[in-house]
Amino acid sequence: MSDKNPYDVLKADVLEVIEESPTIKSFYLKPEKPFEFATGQFIELSLPGIGEAPFTPSSSHYEKEKMWVTIMNAGFVTNEIHKVKKGDVMGIRGPYGRGYPLDVFKGKDVLLLGGGVGLAPLRCLLQTMLHDVDDYKSITVCFGARTPADMIYKDQIDDWTKYKTVAHLCTVDNCKEADNWNGRTGVVTVLLDDITIDPKDAIAVVCGPPIMMKFGTFALLDKGFKASNIYLSMEKKMYCGFGQCRHCVMGKYYACKDGPVFTYEEIKNEEKIWD
Numbered sequence: 441m442s443d444k445n446p447y448d449v450l451k452a453d454v455l456e457v458i459e460e461s462p463t464i465k466s467f468y469l470k471p472e473k474p475f476e477f478a479t480g481q482f483i484e485l486s487l488p489g490i491g492e493a494p495f496t497p498s499s500s501h502y503e504k505e506k507m508w509v510t511i512m513n514a515g516f517v518t519n520e521i522h523k524v525k526k527g528d529v530m531g532i533r534g535p536y537g538r539g540y541p542l543d544v545f546k547g548k549d550v551l552l553l554g555g556g557v558g559l560a561p562l563r564c565l566l567q568t569m570l571h572d573v574d575d576y577k578s579i580t581v582c583f584g585a586r587t588p589a590d591m592i593y594k595d596q597i598d599d600w601t602k603y604k605t606v607a608h609l610c611t612v613d614n615c616k617e618a619d620n621w622n623g624r625t626g627v628v629t630v631l632l633d634d635i636t637i638d639p640k641d642a643i644a645v646v647c648g649p650p651i652m653m654k655f656g657t658f659a660l661l662d663k664g665f666k667a668s669n670i671y672l673s674m675e676k677k678m679y680c681g682f683g684q685c686r687h688c689v690m691g692k693y694y695a696c697k698d699g700p701v702f703t704y705e706e707i708k709n710e711e712k713i714w715d
């Protein structure tokens with residue numbers, strides 16, 4: 441057994457806070473020492489005297505000195521995190537869990553299907569893949585937000601799509617005339633009508649609210665993606681992060697230590713995976 445205390449917390453200075461949407465902010469953190477993680481793993485981020493919650497970094501795993509974390513204001517802890525300012529100090533523990541098997545993705549078409557703040561963990565994967573962009577046949581980002589105001593990372597799309605093998609498609613559930621939205625409307629799965637990649641050997645990675653994960657997975661299967669090539673990041677309610685508290689149990693798996701990344705093939709027969 442490792443001597444490392446699994447609850448050890450690293451201090452991290454808040455270098456910058458960006459308002460991505462009315463409910464989502466990105467925090468640029470500088471841990472007191474370089475922080476190693478693999479894309480798809482998660483951290484527990486804490487505020488002294490308040491509490492902690494699990495988040496997946498949204499920056500590349502090649503960036504070890506600093507880290508972006510994008511957080512939706514969803515409840516008690518995240519509401520307090522949204523009050524954090526540049527110059528404040530937060531705590532990081534981890535990394536925890538199993539990330540994405542990049543070696544399996546290499547040489548293939550990779551489709552990222554993200555809903556709402558679910559694009560944040562996918563941004564980590566995207567930035568990591570962009571570091572070695574030629575290793576992937578193509579990368580397609582399909583992103584759905586509730587309204588145009590809820591779209592995150594809008595100013596980064598040009599940076600991503602400057603590579604000829606990278607495409608970005610987006611849609612919103614609803615828009616008003618005043619939004620001046622000329623893009624697609626409808627839930628994120630409508631974007632699958634527009635993709636041209638051959639699903640037979642392609643990889644799909646899904647992250648978003650449970651209902652979007654469920655219908656996104658079914659739409660990918662309908663389209664011809666294999667269950668073993670559909671990767672899901674299971675954001676179950678969890679506390680410890682390493683298989684002690686049992687809050688994230690899904691049948692025979694713990695989302696925290698066996699996941700949070702699973703193929704649909706691995707978990708399709710477990711109970712309540714979409715709850």
Ligand SMILES: Cc1cc2nc3c(=O)[nH]c(=O)nc-3n(C[C@H](O)[C@H](O)[C@H](O)COP(=O)(O)OP(=O)(O)OC[C@H]3O[C@@H](n4cnc5c(N)ncnc54)[C@H](O)[C@@H]3O)c2cc1C
Nearest residue numbers: 482493494495496511512514515516517518560675676677
């Ligand atoms: C591995 C993992 C990675 C995550 N990555 C991100 C991320 O990058 N960005 C981000 O904004 N959020 C992410 N989440 C979700 C985030 O952890 C929750 O939103 C957060 O824990 C809510 O804490 P709270 O105290 O603010 O909410 P609470 O006051 O505890 O609850 C408010 C509402 O949020 C729901 N909730 C609580 N915990 C979770 C959870 N773990 N997942 C989904 N809903 C939850 C509750 O059921 C309730 O409806 C991730 C979760 C996991 C497990």
